[in-house]
Amino acid sequence: MSGSNEQVQRYALAVLSHLILVAAWHFFVVYGKIPKIVMPSPYDTIHALLVPNYRWLENIAATSIEVFGGFLLAAVFGILTALMFSWFRYLEMFAMPLLVSLNMIPKVALGPLMIVWLRYGIWPNTLMAFAICFFPIVLTTARGLREVEPDLLDLVRTLRGSRWQLFVKIQLPGALPYIFSGMKVAAILAVAGAIVGEFLGSERGLGYLMLQVQVTLDTAAMFMAVILITLIGGVLYGIVLGLERYFVVKDARIQ
Amino acid sequence: MTEAFIHLDNVKKVYRTRGKEFLAVSQATFDVEQGELVSLVGPSGCGKTTLLKILAGLHGFDGGVVRIGSGKQPFNPARDIGMVFQQPLLLKWRRIIDNVMLPAEILGLPQAAARARAYELLDLVGLKGHEDKYPYELSGGMQQRASIARALVHDPKLILMDEPFGALDALTREKMNLELLQIWAKAKKTIIFVTHGITEAVFLGTRVVVLTAGPAKMADNFEVDIPMPRTLDVRNTEKFGEYTRRIYRLLGME
Ligand SMILES: Nc1ncnc2c1ncn2[C@@H]1O[C@H](COP(=O)(O)OP(=O)(O)OP(=O)(O)O)[C@@H](O)[C@H]1O
Ligand SMILES: [Mg+2]
Numbered sequence: 001m002s003g004s005n006e007q008v009q010r011y012a013l014a015v016l017s018h019l020i021l022v023a024a025w026h027f028f029v030v031y032g033k034i035p036k037i038v039m040p041s042p043y044d045t046i047h048a049l050l051v052p053n054y055r056w057l058e059n060i061a062a063t064s065i066e067v068f069g070g071f072l073l074a075a076v077f078g079i080l081t082a083l084m085f086s087w088f089r090y091l092e093m094f095a096m097p098l099l100v101s102l103n104m105i106p107k108v109a110l111g112p113l114m115i116v117w118l119r120y121g122i123w124p125n126t127l128m129a130f131a132i133c134f135f136p137i138v139l140t141t142a143r144g145l146r147e148v149e150p151d152l153l154d155l156v157r158t159l160r161g162s163r164w165q166l167f168v169k170i171q172l173p174g175a176l177p178y179i180f181s182g183m184k185v186a187a188i189l190a191v192a193g194a195i196v197g198e199f200l201g202s203e204r205g206l207g208y209l210m211l212q213v214q215v216t217l218d219t220a221a222m223f224m225a226v227i228l229i230t231l232i233g234g235v236l237y238g239i240v241l242g243l244e245r246y247f248v249v250k251d252a253r254i255q
Numbered sequence: 256m257t258e259a260f261i262h263l264d265n266v267k268k269v270y271r272t273r274g275k276e277f278l279a280v281s282q283a284t285f286d287v288e289q290g291e292l293v294s295l296v297g298p299s300g301c302g303k304t305t306l307l308k309i310l311a312g313l314h315g316f317d318g319g320v321v322r323i324g325s326g327k328q329p330f331n332p333a334r335d336i337g338m339v340f341q342q343p344l345l346l347k348w349r350r351i352i353d354n355v356m357l358p359a360e361i362l363g364l365p366q367a368a369a370r371a372r373a374y375e376l377l378d379l380v381g382l383k384g385h386e387d388k389y390p391y392e393l394s395g396g397m398q399q400r401a402s403i404a405r406a407l408v409h410d411p412k413l414i415l416m417d418e419p420f421g422a423l424d425a426l427t428r429e430k431m432n433l434e435l436l437q438i439w440a441k442a443k444k445t446i447i448f449v450t451h452g453i454t455e456a457v458f459l460g461t462r463v464v465v466l467t468a469g470p471a472k473m474a475d476n477f478e479v480d481i482p483m484p485r486t487l488d489v490r491n492t493e494k495f496g497e498y499t500r501r502i503y504r505l506l507g508m509e
Contacts, residue, residue, distance in 0.1 A: 151340045158311050159409075160333040161361040169360065173348050251391035252347040 040220035045227070048220040054209060060228055062204035066122055066194035067232055070129025074186055077130075078137030079179060085138075086145040086171070096142070103135040107193065111200035125197030125205065132193035133186035137179070144178025145171055180244040181254040187240050191233035206232075258325040259286035260445060261310070261413070267318035268305050279305045282472045283319070285464050289328055289412070292439050292446045294460030296453060298506060301468035303449040307415050310447065311336055323413065330412060334362060337406030337444075339416040343398035345390040351377065351401050352386040358409045369408060376404040379438060396427040400434070407442060414446045420455070429487065432458060436485060453506075457498045458490060465505050474505045 022042050028034065029041040036044055049056055085092035107128060114124035148171055156166050198207025206225045213221040244253060266283040269276050280302040287293050295303050308314040309321060312332050324330025337358070345354045352373055359369035377386055380400040382393075390398055399419060406414050420428045432455060439446055450456050456463050457479055465475035479498060481489055489495055 149342075149344055151342070152344050154308070154311070154313050155338050155340075155344070155358075156361060157313060158332075158336045158338055159358050159361045165361050169357065170346065173346070176348070249348045249389055249391075251389060 037217050037219055040223055044220040045223045048218065048224045051218075051221065054213070054221060056224075056228075059204060059206050059209045059225075060232070062122060062208075063194055063198065063206045063229065064232055066125040066129055066197065066205065067190045067236060069122075069126045070193060071133050071183075071186060071190040071236060073126070073130045074133030074137055074190075075183060078134050078182070078186075079141050081138050082141035082145060085142050092142070099135065099138060107131045108196050111197060114197070115201045120201050120203050122204070125194050125202060128197035129190045129193035132189045136185045136189070137182040140178045140182030140185075141175060144175030147178075148174060177244075177248050177252045177254045180240065180248060183240050184237065184244075187237040188233060190236060191229060195229060257327070260289040260291075260324065260328050260330075261287035262320065262322045265319040266306070266309065266316055266321055268302065268309060268314065268316045278470050280309070280316070280466075280471055280473075283464075283466075284473060285462075285476045287445060287447065287462070289445050290443060291461045292436075292448060292459055293462045293464060294456035295447060295449045295464050295466065296451065296456035296502060297466035297474075298451060298468050300471075301466040302471040303451075303466060304417055306466070307417055307447065307449055310413075311338065311415055328412075334409060335412040337409070337411040337414040339399075339402055339406045339414065339419045341418045341421045343390070343395070343402040345398055345401060345405075347390055350387050350389060351382065351393070354390065354401060355405045355408050357405060362409055364409060372410070373404065373408050376407050377401070379407075379441060380404045381434065394427075396423055396431060399423065399431065403435075403438065407438075407444070412445060414444050415449075416446060417449045418451070419448075421450070428455070433487065435459060436483065440484065453499050453502045454490060456502070457495060458485065458487075463498070463502070465502055467506060475501070477501070 026042050029039055040048075048054070085096060110131065111124075111128065114127055118124040118127065148166075152170055153166070156170065161169075194205070195207040198205040199211065202208040206229050210222050210225045213219075213225075263283050263285055266280060267278075268280040270279050271277075283306060285293075295306065297303055305314065309316050310323070323332070324335075345351070346357070349357075352370070355373040355377060356366075356369060359366070359373070374386065377383060380403055382397060382400055382404070385393060385397065385401075390401070393401065399422075403419070406416075420431050423431060435446075435448075436459065448456075448459055450459075460479050461483075462476070462478050464473065466472070467474040477498075481492075481494060
């Protein structure tokens, strides 16, 4: 059995398990005579997309902006913060414990405050996604930058290599797998952050839509919203994974 | 008498940790001529790595004299040291050829010439055809050979090796011993080779320096009068046995 053959089988089996889940869902609802309000069938769920009132595209766009925006901000500032920590040791000793303490705050608890400060809208929700993503990225990046083999350090020092050369040739590429492992964790958290923000107060987004249709008991639309939220998270995760595949050598990846 | 390439006189090193002093090297006195392959042998903790780091200019020391190079044999500490460690320490994200290039990049050597030399060296260490592979695609022994090529790429005068074959299995280790002798003969470098293998020390060395522990000090320094090129058979000769017994005796194991 060749490698690519195994790949195809792997892929096929994964698709199959998803299809089986949808089929099971369908038969359970149809033959179990489950009321639509309790659980819609896959068909009903897709049908919910046709209700123009729900303004799906607009809501998808709003949630996507929050998720991707919050994640991107966290990636940029998280990596920069970790870099500063690695360049200025005292800054790390000063600020890292503070970050650890701040991270103890359940970010969800900040929701009402963010609304007071920033009002309803995309901003507080983006910030919520950012707040949840930031710490794991700082932590893993800082750790990756710290993990330099002492003997490699000696090798560079015997050659009178500069601090900058050490950073560019050894520290940063060595930290890359760690950065990606942090970003993978953050990618999943980002969606949760944005949706919680929308639950707490918002006038747009899939989380907001879910609250709206909850009132009218349109369970099918809720199902659809959950699926779309999951897809947004999946796309972000997939992009991070793709970048990792491209930038990080197989052996160095952190599973 | 002309000056030796490397001259150590009564070198002493004391580590100070938490107010306590620990003598790691003492009475280290020996000379190394250019082109020699000197084995530094002794039990764990006797100060071999410490002495090697002093030679590499990575550690200071607390007494004695260390001189490398002389008027007729110039030595530039930034350019003339190649290091090989117990672990290959290749960068996982670089292909073998780019790993070998690392010292040349750090030193800012002309890239095209260095690259050509890196290919030659990979050929010399028996890795022709593996240049574009990543380290994980190579066995431990092959990775260590790549790290030897890396130590040679900037054409240093002195190669410092710290138990380079310590992590390899016995069979691979013997093979690497033979290959190291070939590389040494072709590259014409001065090599200081740290090991705790007594047979390995005598087999490889044109000279053997013995260190003992508790308290750490240099205990012996002798020339190995067995002609090069050597084959594994020399280990069965009477002369070879005398040398190894001499070391075992010093280490109190006879
Ligand atoms: N940075 C350090 N600070 C304090 N003590 C040290 C330090 N490095 C080494 N030592 C001590 O100095 C002694 C000599 O260490 P060294 O690493 O040179 O031994 P070695 O001969 O290379 O041993 P091995 O064969 O196990 O590698 C050891 O007892 C060690 O505990
Ligand atoms: Mg050692």
